[in-house]
Amino acid sequence: MRFCNQDQSNQGARCGGERRFARHPDQEGGGHGMRGGGMHGPRHGRGGRMARLLEHGDLRLLVLHLINEKPRHGYEIIKAIEDLSGGAYAPSPGVIYPTLMMLDELGQVASAAEGSRKLFSITPEGKASLAEAQPAVDSLLARIAAAQPREMAPPVIRAMENLRTALRLKLENTDRASGTIRRIADLLDGTARQIEDL
Structure with missing residues (x-):
């Protein structure tokens, strides 16, 4: 043959x-x-292995970290998390937007209307909270990197x-x-x- x-x-x-x-x-x-639903299963599962890596409070820290990098819209935050996870996990808008609302209520982010969308920026309070939690953020980013699917x-x-x-x-x-x-x-x-x- x-x-x-x-x-x-x-x-x-x-x-x-x-x-x-x-x-x-x-x-x-x-x-x-092989990508997506091949050997690694669904790429956008909302409760997959990558989602289970996020402990209580991790998503809030991750969102704050991403907004600290640069102001972002909610969709951009979802895409950034998907990129960080190597495509293994993309949180739903039903998870991200309540998190953004909570950060806004805590005074850690501020939002500005841009047409029909909101642009979220970190506040001094958010920067202080992020700096205090930096070891936890570093640990979270390391876990996400280690859990990325391998081709x-x-x-x-x-x-x-x-x-x-x-x-x-x-x-x-x-x-x-x-x-x-x-x-x-x-x-x-x-x-x-x-x-x-x-």
């Missing part, structure tokens, strides 16, 4: 009359990335696609009662153990 560009192969479809595996990403036209390396993606294709082709043409099924399972179990031991 020869390699074939994955976009052409459709995970084992015929290419030029032969079934072929995915092309190595270093070869012409090969390789692809799998292209060679691993290619190998997984090749394994999926090989299994499908073999199982389609193998008697389920034969010893081949048991041998395949043993091979997969052994490979899994080797990967765990790396």
Whole structure:
């Protein structure tokens, strides 16, 4: 079996009359990335793993930190948090705007109307509160950075696609009662153990 560009192969479809595996990403036209709902699950889940990292009071500190960097609209704060989390978490407006209202009531931010939107700026009281909580802010930013989803390396993606294709082709043409099924399972179990031991 020869390699074939994955976009052409459709995970084992015929290419030029032969079934072929995915092309190595270093070869012409090969390789692809995974984002969003791929290996990492939904990018904008409101209660996902990234959201669970935020302890009580963390969102308030994070919003104050972002407004301290520069004045922002509510949408810009949502986008900034999404960027900080590597796309893993984007808080909903129903979470962000009540937080902004609370900061406004505490006198830590001030809002100015810009058409139909409000621009939020930090106040001296907000700067003082942020400075007092700086160790907690630094810890929060470090946790968010550490929890960002990691993209799998292209060679691993290619190998997984090749394994999926090989299994499908073999199982389609193998008697389920034969010893081949048991041998395949043993091979997969052994490979899994080797990967765990790396």
